[in-house]
Amino acid sequence: MSGPVLTTRRPQLPHVAVGWPLLPVPDAEGRLNWPDPARSVRETIEALLRTTPGEQLMRPLLGAGLEALLHQPNTLETRARAHDAITQTLRTHEKRILLDRVEVDQGSNPGELLVTIAYRLALTGEPGRIAARIPVGGG
Template sequence: MPVPVSIPIHHLSLSRYRFIAMALPPPLLTWPFLTVPNGAGQLSYPSLEDSVRQRIEVILRTRPGEQLMRPDFGGSLEEFLNQANSLTTRRRIHDRITDALSRWENRIVLDRVEVNEVPAQPSHLRVEIWYRIKRTGTARQLGLTLQLEA
């Protein structure tokens, strides 16, 4: 087994540096979203539950191609905004959410996704997502409303 060697970056050629960077495994931790200074001016970070919820929202709102270096990232729910509120559309939204969260948020176990009509508003859908955080086993629910055709 090779012994890791620390080499200052300025001693590496650019092509060798790229090779080393590509060989590194993906990080185990991701940067939490929305760091906000507290009253003392120190940065405070969201809790694990808030970080996961924020990440889910980012995944669902991001269109594939928006993030650099990850052209497939996102759930692209905006794609459904001008479509009819039909059983086919609701099924496609359900499948899109399930696929995107299973692929891009590995800190959760997705328990259930429901996409239902809003009775008083025929152009609206209510999406409910039930998930558990793997590290803590904490069950959470996230709900959002989509307005389809205007």
């Protein structure tokens, strides 16, 4: 038999909620590779930590606003503000995780904060962890 073959098969889309791939690049056949749920969540968390509220159109409250701490001294108050901003941002904007813990400690360098985020994927319970160093004003 020649000619087109009709099918009712639907295109393969992700089975769980994943975000649009960050910096999507098509493969050799022109397809976009969707990230797995763990990678999608990790990329979203990283984007939320780097975003300043008001930076995205139509989403004025999106982001942790950690850039505001750039010139602040590395004090208990600064670490508490960072902790609260990260916790609130993740609980508000990343519903695919169960947040287990957010730790903000003074790094080995007085000009940085060491942030550790522990979470589980809500869908599967798979644990995840992100550690980041955030520069602050020192002292």
